Amino acid sequence: MLDRLDPLVIGECVADIVRLPGAADRVHPGGSPANVAYGLARLGHGATLLTQLGPDDNGRLLRDHLAGAGVEVRTDGAAAPTPSAAVTLDSGGRASYTFEITWTLAPVTLDRPPRHVHTGSLATVMEPGAATVLAAVESLRTSATVSYDPNVRPELMGDHDAAVRKAERCVALSDVVKASDEDLEWLYPDLDPQEAAERWLATGPAVVLVTRGGDGALAVLPGGQVTVGALPTHVVDTVGAGDAFMSGTLHALTAHGLLGPDGRERLRSLDRATVTDVLRHAAACAAVTVARAGANPPDEAELKAALRAVP
Template sequence: MTRPRPRILVIGEALVDIVTDPDGESVEHVGGSPANVAIGLARLDQPVDFATSLGQDPRGDRITAHLTRHGVTVLSTSHGQDPTSTARARLDATGAATYEFDLYWNLPHIDLPDGTGHVHTGSIGAVLEPGAARTLEALRAVRDRGTVSYDPNIRPGIMGDLDVVRDHVEGIIALSDVVKASEDDLELLYAGQSPSQVMAYWGSLGASLSVVTRGEHGVVFRVTATGEEGSAPTAAERVVDTVGAGDSFMAGLISGLLASGLLGDPDARTRLAGATLDQVRPAVDRGVATSGITVGKAGAYAPSLDEL
């Protein structure tokens, strides 16, 4: 008898980006790193639930409709009394942007949906209180039935003191099986340390697989079991923009690890904890492929499984 595929619960912010040009004209888009990951996973035919903090307002309804249209199930408890979060970007005549955030992150207690075998979190929602405490509760709750992945996606202007943020990030890594970060994240959190040093440290905290994305230089990754490190070049044939590239990589990586039986339940956690470089490479390659497609299109485009 075939086991049902594990459901993935993504926890994190979804917001509306409001971009205003020099003439005062504004355009609104749905944004948020975890929301992009949830959509990316759904586009790769993974069953996905999303826990976030939305207002009972038109912008909250727009976000819900956008996620639902892409196959993501937004938990009903995601709609609270606070307004929907926004990020305002004002463009000057040169195209440079200044940002102003209006963020609300009050999560209720999260009951893991039936069938949840993996939880992913990251970015602002993993560290901004009071909701971050609820995120940690969910990560601890899934440990006896599934696996965890994490993308710090550091935003220093929003998250606050980096020493405090670093401590919080490392606490989440200690609960995670997979951690993925960018070179920019490493420079903010561990200035002067190489990706190899940081990935080894994350392995000592508890991560079985650590990955660092390096833009046009591809990715480097490390398995804790053997201490082996590998790399993969970028798959981008052309770059239109890099919006959502890291989120697309994360979705591809999670999807690939699930397909390889290395995420999704306690036995998968054990397999990943003992995995070799060759065993995780197909998943890393899938992440490289998905992000390569994303940067070739405008905006946070999420490729389908067929496109791979």
């Protein structure tokens, strides 16, 4: 079994400007792929993030934040402003976003081939950078496992049919796919989220995970499905919850020796006990994250404590 995944994460960093009624704006580091890289580093993995950051205050904030967890940040050298998103929270802590973002990622030469690649979100749909991401995943998947999270942001997805085609292409290249029920409802409004997950499974992944907020999560795999409930917690906000779930998933799959070039075949024969354990770890990561402000996932000690607290 692997202790460290040392993945390559490809995707955007975003400065989340959190706005609450009657309070001053707060800037939190964000961006779904960046959050996943940060979460993996917090759990002891040597994550590298290939992204774009501007030479501005938000860019420096994001670099310092990621480096503080041990994430190695690689960029293509572009000098565009750091992407930002105004995050408005409702009374239940649920987030809505208004974005100012461009994504023009150019090819970057890597020092070493990764054992695992994760991507998703805006980086896989916004051109011209999305074409670079897709080409990189296609090239790297010959020697690495791949995970993908569409993390749908309707305001920035562009043409619906084109966005669906891009998502389906990423799914077909992936070994592990995670999406929220809201993602799937936007992509496939005429399908139940479980039916959409089964459709994706048939195109190539070993497992498709569906998060369902307070209703827990579902794993769809060739042998059937596995569900877990959400862990009890006090919700401060939901910012970064899905990303924490993703990093917890990859952490647990690594512990079971199911990622990397040596794990791909074993991943194709997942058993229910292993899937349940992976979902419990992922749900625990999400529960810790929603109990505090911003995309602030647990470290390994906090994850273990959260798991011990649940029967």
